[in-house]
Amino acid sequence: MAAPTTGTRWVYDFIEGDRDQRALLGGKGAGIAEMTRVLGPGRVPAGFTVTTAACVSYLGNGGHVPDGLDEQVDEALARLEEQAGKRLGDPEDPLLVSVRSGARDSMPGMLDTVLNLGLNDASVDGLAARTGNARFAWDSYRRLVQMFGNVVRGVPGDVFEDEIKRIKMEYGATLDTDLDAEALRDLTMRFRRLYDFPTDPREQLEQAIRAVFDSWNGERAKSYRRINRIPEDWGTAVNVQQMVFGNKGATSGSGVAFTRDEITGAPEPSGDFLPDAQGEDVVSGVRNTRDLADLADWMPEVHTELLEVLRTLERHYKDMQDVEFTVEDGRLYLLQTRSAKRPAQAAVRFAVDAVQEGLLTPAEAIATVDAGALDALLHPTFDPGSNPPVLAHGVAASPGAAKGTIVFTAEAAVLAATEGRDVILVRPFTEAEDVAGFFAAKGVLTSEGGKASHAALVARGMGRPAVTGAAVLDIDLHAHEVRCDGTVLHEGDFIALDGTAGIVTVEDVPLVQPEIDERFETLLGWCDGLSRLQVRANADTPEDARRAHAFGATGIGLCRTEHMFMAADRQMKMRAMIMADDEAGRRDALDTLLPLQQRDFEGLFEEMAGLPVTIRLLDPPLHEFMPDQYEVREQLTRARLEWTWDLPELEELLQRMRALEEANPMLGTRGVRLGLLHPEVYEMQARAIARAFRAVRDRTGAAPLLEIMIPLVALEAELELARGRVVSTAREEGLEAGRDFAVGTMIELPRACLIADSIADHADFFSFGTNDLTQTTLGLSRDDIEGRILPTYYEEGLLERSPFETVDVDGVGELVRIACERGRRRHPDLETGVCGEHGGDPDSIRFFHAAGLDYVSCSPFRVPIARVAAAQAAIAGAR
């Protein structure tokens, strides 16, 4: 490749750029340039950026820096020295600089910073003299030699650490800070012997720049780019910036400041500072920092100036800012500004205040909120003031806090609920037959499983707080006790858990109840006005529906009728249905379930008058309603050995269970397959729905917009047949499809997406079941891979997050796009939505908006989050 002409600009002073030049100057370079531009020269330590183009040229040209680069660096350095009034390597008053990489997008961990560049055996004395602090000077030099060796020359970090350990022994020092100037000089000289440290500062700078360039092709960077899909040919920029020191004495200091209160979002700046200290001292917490207000006493003019700067930055960036500042010899420098991380309540307050102050439009304000973080406002939490002793940490599986006494079985939980006792269901893991216990308990605690375990999924679906995988707990169901580090808890003992934080305690912590306050309501109102996507809720009970309504859901996108069969009293009826030998037997059992199911639907329909309610017909495999097969087998083995009376009964049970057993139940007899195999099941459900609809309409004069949904369709003919049966059963009950209700299908198999055109011939709506669609598209069983495969995949950089949390856009998303396109081609009025966990995930919602869906449906507790995310998606889409 020919070297570019010498006319190319490879180097830009900070004062020349702005934030739109990320491609050329990198993210960091553009950011510093922008801040310099906003605050004017002198408020940001000066410096310059070597462009990404220089890096690309260097890497493409066999490691030769492009013509003109060295000269341009020399010139920029000269301008920097001129402005700082100091020279690099000056033995009297040396200019020190930092060298940092900065790609177009942030690539954390790609290259560590090299600080204090410009020090050598001569200039270190100059620094000591100018600062009057020999220890500081030698510590700075020691750090340079260490960082340079490690970062630029690749000397392993532990080589330096070993040297530090040795010198501490020799000098009898315990902490690093116990080492005095003499010891640090000794240490620096030992470091110097570990490799060939360049004492010429210009040479230091050149090598550091090359090292940053080379780091673009390091293994860590490549792996990072692979995960984050960053193109190989972007290259990185290099930022060279004057060092400033807050530890030069009484008129120096460092701090961090927020443009508003960092906890509440109230419109007063907050922060901490430390006189005579560097930034890292403020952050590390080694010394007790002082409140930002005290700065007014210490250096009033700096304080005034800082407040002015904060106002300027917030106005310019249109967001609450978190800035780092240093005062060197009474002069204020701003080192960094970024959008402030803030708790949910502060985020809401800032957004609403900013609109009311005229700082932001509602759309701009909504964009400042991290929708996912709003979760914290929607569940009870441990009182933030309390700091209870932690019994165990586990996975924060379902948000919210709960407390009560321990029970070990679903039955005990149900009993407790009828007696009005608050209990926590504690089990090694949970299964389908424990679901009744979830209803009854205040919270769920397991020692096994993670975020995608049965316990976590069911708990989130029902809004019950849960901590899972608290592996330190030894939960012994036989002994009815929980053992943990010598503590033994028994059934009936008190326990509390925080599913937002993943914490378990035995202390009776006060809980703080959530509420959607006036500001949050205001924000959500703005969101609804800007969204295109509607937000519905997944709700299986009238109680869920009420909550969903209160949280602003515009309908029920998924009512899982199987949850209605999980309640303790119904599970036995369901089991009787499954155990029946023939259709007549099944019909008898179903007849007893029909009025119960009808009553459930009536409650739901009354709650949702005038709004859409999508009811999914029975979906899961029948064996989910059966007891644990291992337990039955064990009982049977015992019964055989002991010739007990229940042998024949157990044998029959086991035989039926074996007949229902499936190698891969996820891909087995469920959904519409079950409905076609045993038509009487869907018939009963259709009848119960229709009767409930008529009863509610007759009683109240109002009715929901009823949608009946047929799950797991793979073949056009499956839907055609099942739909026909539902329609004719409903007609027997006096309802007409089209007039009184719609019939649609869940799109949750790849084949359904591919033949969406012919499926659309028989469907009034599509509801994407992206949970199952993810499982089948990726061939990944959620139950199986989470604990075994995903940790390795995260570690190896193969995946960034679970495809069950955020929709896999390239695979599952592609199928959703194909299905929408093909479905609408045949049926332009087709209603499309998504139900399942992704419906409450902000990143997924952004995709669903772009794919053109009509609504998302999620757990009631996620509805406000989804409303914000839907608005953000619309706002981002409009830009």
Place this chain on the structure above:
Amino acid sequence: MAAPTTGTRWVYDFIEGDRDQRALLGGKGAGIAEMTRVLGPGRVPAGFTVTTAACVSYLGNGGHVPDGLDEQVDEALARLEEQAGKRLGDPEDPLLVSVRSGARDSMPGMLDTVLNLGLNDASVDGLAARTGNARFAWDSYRRLVQMFGNVVRGVPGDVFEDEIKRIKMEYGATLDTDLDAEALRDLTMRFRRLYDFPTDPREQLEQAIRAVFDSWNGERAKSYRRINRIPEDWGTAVNVQQMVFGNKGATSGSGVAFTRDEITGAPEPSGDFLPDAQGEDVVSGVRNTRDLADLADWMPEVHTELLEVLRTLERHYKDMQDVEFTVEDGRLYLLQTRSAKRPAQAAVRFAVDAVQEGLLTPAEAIATVDAGALDALLHPTFDPGSNPPVLAHGVAASPGAAKGTIVFTAEAAVLAATEGRDVILVRPFTEAEDVAGFFAAKGVLTSEGGKASHAALVARGMGRPAVTGAAVLDIDLHAHEVRCDGTVLHEGDFIALDGTAGIVTVEDVPLVQPEIDERFETLLGWCDGLSRLQVRANADTPEDARRAHAFGATGIGLCRTEHMFMAADRQMKMRAMIMADDEAGRRDALDTLLPLQQRDFEGLFEEMAGLPVTIRLLDPPLHEFMPDQYEVREQLTRARLEWTWDLPELEELLQRMRALEEANPMLGTRGVRLGLLHPEVYEMQARAIARAFRAVRDRTGAAPLLEIMIPLVALEAELELARGRVVSTAREEGLEAGRDFAVGTMIELPRACLIADSIADHADFFSFGTNDLTQTTLGLSRDDIEGRILPTYYEEGLLERSPFETVDVDGVGELVRIACERGRRRHPDLETGVCGEHGGDPDSIRFFHAAGLDYVSCSPFRVPIARVAAAQAAIAGAR
């Protein structure tokens, strides 16, 4: 809709059409017209066709026949009467006609035929007088009234049957044929009272034509069209044809004839006939038919004429024909001709003879062969002459016949094999740990499961005959006996099975061994010259590879390395690997497996020098190598109750098994996931492959074209990482990717198809694993749905055949097309193939050819079939 102008032709005489007019005249009408055209007028009973367009007009116009139709029918009828010299309804000598539907594509069962139309109370006497056979005349009339009532008027069939039963009682008749003319007259009159039978023959005809039109919208027809995707707007034609009678006396008769020997294909016509009989008497087998050769004695001129007709038809249709003929009063009529059904050997002989006779080109000859039926030539069979008593019928799960003594366990089979005894493995069902027994046994028999059961799949993969699901057998593993209808068989008793027919017997039937004879070789040679698709074989052992080679495979498309671990001695080593606590332990166990695996590969490579060999790295979940968990649990329960010494060992085993257990193993820790989780497994395999490759190359100077395949890839990064590791391990062993071997991936998940472009960046080839792709695309577990869901689906018309036998073109096929297109876009030289069961299915092969794949790979025994199918696909594609 406006009625069409009267100028439209709605009716065509048979003599006017030909076989290209299926759209207008329907399949049957065009077929009769073609035969009329070929044989000249007078040889085919005359008649006319009412067009499909008339039907479409009728249905679109509220059931009004189009203007001009009645007149055109009148005119055609007049021409027919003119030609026949008889008039419809003539009381002296009536013309009788049949009325039959005939859509563009055959729709069997849509409408039954109406025969003898034209009879009434007057003309029946004329017919009796002319034939001198009153019984015949009244039986004909009785049949007309019955058929007309049932087919045209919808009177339920059992109403007539009840009447027949009654009259037989009254007349003391046992069989229908016991009823004399008087009884039949009585019966006819009773039928007449059941509904309003139109005595006017023209009215009969008009109503019959309308009934055929209406039948297009009947439920049966709609369901048939749904299954077969026949457009709703095609409509059906109606064929009206003069009746001829072979039962008019000594110079009449009926018969069927084949243009060549129907069993062997030898070039002499064969067939049967019966003097003074109708066609149905020949077919029903009630009377003993006479050989076609006897016709020469009986009516030499008719015999000569028939032979001439047979030659003409075969020459015209360019295929062996099966014709129905009737002789009425010494005059030969041809009623139907169609391609003759023929056994495999006859098909091969005809194809080869026909080319050598100059009748057909090789391409035309190949097209006459039913590729799937060739299976019968490739396996041993029961001697066709033997007719052993059947002990049990079961599913014809894996073709071929086998005999030997009964064993009940894989261990016993292995022991027998080492002692040189032939055994049949008999089990209720089989599991992974039984696979060693498949190797050792001559055949496999189970009482549970069907064509997709584990036993069937493994047996087919290994070419072992198998009968599965022989439900009548009570296989008692505890008692070591098989009980069946009072017979009790014990271990060591003789048994024989025919997996082609699904038959089990205890008789020592002689077996006929298969061979690819000279004619078959000739045919296959022509096929290879015409195909584009290559045919490889799935082979796991040198023995398989030899067989594949002998059957003409051009390489190994799939070597499943896990089968190498299934042998009895290795299973324990594999188990030790799985039971190891850490990587070191696993490596120790793997080290003992490496030389064994290397030896396997060496055998394979020597056999396939110069040909491609695709080796798939370990794919199935580890728990497949473990013993049955229920058994271990039962042992453990016993051990606990009895405090036996092996308690801790069993507990550890169970714990490890529980850790490996998966809810949906198909979607769990397998394929590349396993390879990334335990890199040492793939590393061992890559090392064994590389060492074997070098050893063979050094020893023989030749080597295969090595392809290493990574299974179950869903993410680009999975392949990138696994490929990198394989390449670097191979490099340690002296092999270079690109130079010595290729690395590719199995495309078996929907996501892999959708992101095939980025996957192609890291793959030299794609091999479609359509088994797993079918499971994930349709969300159907092969193990689970076959016995439970598919029977219902076939019955309800939802599916025509299993998507695991013939590839699902709309779903799975669409993904294959997408993957090929996206993969080639990025990587134009990408090699593409398919392995798995579909690779040996002719219909699927047609699709894979059209999709542009480079090869299919199938079981060695299917290779000749696939070669024929590949040629047929190319021939069909070229047309």
